[in-house]
Amino acid sequence: MKDQLLLLLELQTIDLKVRELDTARKALPARSAPLRNDLAKLEAMLDGEKQKLTDAELWQRQQQAILAREQDLLRAAKSKLQGTRTGKEFHAATREVEFKRKSINDREGELKKVTEALGSSGAVIGERDAAIQKLRDELAAEEARIAAQLEELAQQVAVITAGRDEVRAKIDKAWLKTYDALIVRGVAVAPVIAGICQGCRVRILPQQNNKLARLETIEACERCGRIIYRKEMLEPPAADAAPATADAPSA
């Protein structure tokens, strides 16, 4: 029975390690999420600014076209002014020229302001573009690191599970069934230390504890159902464990 228990423990060591690696593997992709979120926010911001710039440029072109028409009209008004015969006509034509001049001046002033604003917003967009490119590079590097770690974890799992089927083949079918039902919920094989099941922290019956010492049967904890063994029977206090006081006889 000792062999069977040791095999069950070996299987459990493999399965728990695989579970640990699996947890690490699942947590990895989330590591790039903050960077990805930052990038998405910046990209949205930049898209908004680029759209505003496009709109302003369109407005600028429209205003320039209007301005050109107004200048044509001003020239026409000026030549009309030269052709006036009466004082009344002269007065009206002069007013028209003045009116068109003012309109042109106002529009030129507006255009100048917008052109200046376009220049500075172009510079801001340039800076943002550079910042975004930097983030994209960082994200790509982080994702490459994550991919490498995933690959490494997959290799570790392959190494650890290499002998798993062989171990399972040597374990009694009935105990394997018990083990499989338990391992999905956590730990399947638990040590008993000083009469206490380490799976559920409850004291087992003294008779069962004595049975465990004989290693003739495989026992399950009556409280939690886990396969139990007396720690000192399978894992005698070794040099790498607690150094002092071996209070139990070694098997």
Ligand SMILES: [Zn+2]
């Ligand atoms: Zn228990």
